[in-house]
Amino acid sequence: MSGHGDPIPMISHKCGPLTGVAHVPGDKSISHRSMLLGAMTVGETRITGLLEGEDVLATASAMRAFGADVERLGDGDWRIYGFGVGGFAEPEDVIDCGNAGTGVRLIMGCMATSPITATFTGDASLRSRPMGRVTDPISLFGAxxxxxxxxxxxxxxxxxxxPVPVRYTTPMASAQVKSAVLLAGLNAPGETVVIEAEATRDHTERMLAGFGAEVDVQVTGEGRVITLVGQPELKPQTIAVPRDPSSAAFPVCAALIVEGSDVLVPNIGLNPTRAGLFETLREMRADLTYENEREEGGEPVADLRARFSPEMKGIRVPEDRAASMIDEYPVLSVVAAFAEGKTEFVGVHELRVKESDRIDAMARGLEANGVCVDEGEDWMTVHGMGPDGVPGGGTADARLDHRIAMSFMVLGMAARMPVRVDDGSPIATSFPIFENLMAGLGARIERSNR
Known part of the structure; x- marks a missing residue:
């Protein structure tokens, strides 16, 4: 599927029990950062388990344009021969980042402290998203x-x-903004400091340290203070990418709402800055367990087992959990529709500026399928209808957003009538095997011209 070609209407039908093992793709956040940091070393970095969705492939293409030698060796197996910190060559053409908001913002940070000029574009969705949140802080370095x-x-x-080092307090909880500033600080002399009032996913800090940068993290009265010593010589690494918790969310949530389901999702990264969805589902009384808990490459990992959970209850999701599950609210709203009582999402304004306005997209799509939703600028409440209570039968506008499209495909697996999305093509940006994986568990998704 392609987020840039003709629309692919899709329809999801109510299905029998979902059972089996779901091998979801590699973590998108870690895949992006592996590609970027590998390019900023001198020498060869090897990556296994890389997510080969369109977003990450766009980042790989961009690193080639900036002068790195990037080669695919096999399924998820890549090598990068980097150009070193500050070694960016000026690209000969426009850098097309497709739908990759993470990719374009982090790449801007990486090259902002090198004396080159680059022009970036993307698909219609990416061209509508705000970049000032990154270009404002990188201007402090002199870009x-x-x-x-x-x-x-x-x-x-x-x-x-x-370039000069900066001290920057992030105005919103955004791992992309924090990461862009830290990556820009790599080629600035002295210490670059980023302060975040609310902790966001910390893959960048962990991976910078793993590649040999000097990174210090302290929790103070100001918040979480990250200090990076600039101009290190990053060392090539061998990286095994854990599987993506954001992708795992879809088979996990589908299993919770489809009667009789029992699905195992192995090798999922459970970094505490990413695992808010699973904590929330357990608080809703979901039958979700962690098996074989361990640590791989400095990241906590476990196998997730999800079973049909007809006794789930709506809750108020804590506001301070939003940053750890911001990408999972769309599919959580689907689960909330099958719970008893109301589920409240608060402090989630960031959903308004993702690949789409996800509050509006989910609210309109759920209403089209018979679910009552209330919303405000930074909150949304889903009024649950209990197991087998969602009528379905509606069509949702995916708005070029992969997570919206997949969330409504999950809704259709348990709703009484089929659920359609106008365009499933954006799914390829993060989860290119979604249709086949879900079909292997027992889902009934088809492409439709109607």
Whole structure:
């Protein structure tokens, strides 16, 4: 599937029990960062388990354009021969990042302190997303950015010729913003400091340290303070990418709402800054257990077993958990529709500026399928209808958003009538095997021209 070609309407039918083992793709966040940091070493980095979705492939293409030798050796198996910190070559053409918001923002950070100029674009969804949240802080290093109104792509970034280190407090809970600033700080002398009031996913800090950078993290009265010593010589690594908890969310949540289901999802990364969904589901009385808990590559990992959970109850999801599950709210809203009582999401304004306005997208799609939803600027409440209580029968607008499309496919697996999405093509950006994987468990998803 392609997020750039013709729309692919899809329909999901109520199905029998979902059973079996779901081998979801590699973690997208770690895949992006492995590619970027591998390019910023001198020498060969090897990566296994890389997510080969369109977003990560766009990042690989961008690193080639900046001068890295990037080669696919086999399924999920890649090698990168890097150019070193500050060794970015000026690309000969526009960098097309497709649908990859993480990719474009982190790449901007990486090249912002090199004396080169690069122009970035993307698909219609990415061109609508705000880039000022990254271009504002990288300007403090001495970079400049010129784009469309409201800080939108296409955008040209002129890297700093004489970068200076910065001390920056993030204005919102965003791992992308934090990471872009830290990556820019790699080629600035002295110490770059990022302060975040609310902890966000910490893959960048962990991986920077793993590649040999000097990174210090302290929790103070200001918040979480990350200090990076600039201009290190990053060392090539061998990286085994754990499987993506955001992708695991779909077979896990489907199993919880489809009668008789029992699904095992192995080797899932459970970094505490990413595992908020699973904690929330357990609080809703979901039958979700961790098996074979262990640590791999500095990240906690476990096998997840999810079983049909007809006694789930709605809850108020704590606001301070939002950053650890921001990408999972769409599919959680589907689970909430099959719980008893109301489920409240608060402090989730960030959902308004993801690949789509995910609050509006989920609210309209759920309402089209018979579910009552209330919403505000930074909150949403789903009024649960209990197991087998969702009528279905509606069509949801995916809005070029992979997680919206997959969430409504999950809804259709348990709703009384089929659920359609207008375009399932964006699913390929993060989960290219979604249809086949879910079909292997027993789902009934088909492509439809109706």
């Amino acid at each position: 400049a950015a010129y784009g469309r109104s409201k800080g939108r792509l296409p955008m040209t970034v002129v890297g700093a010729r004489n």
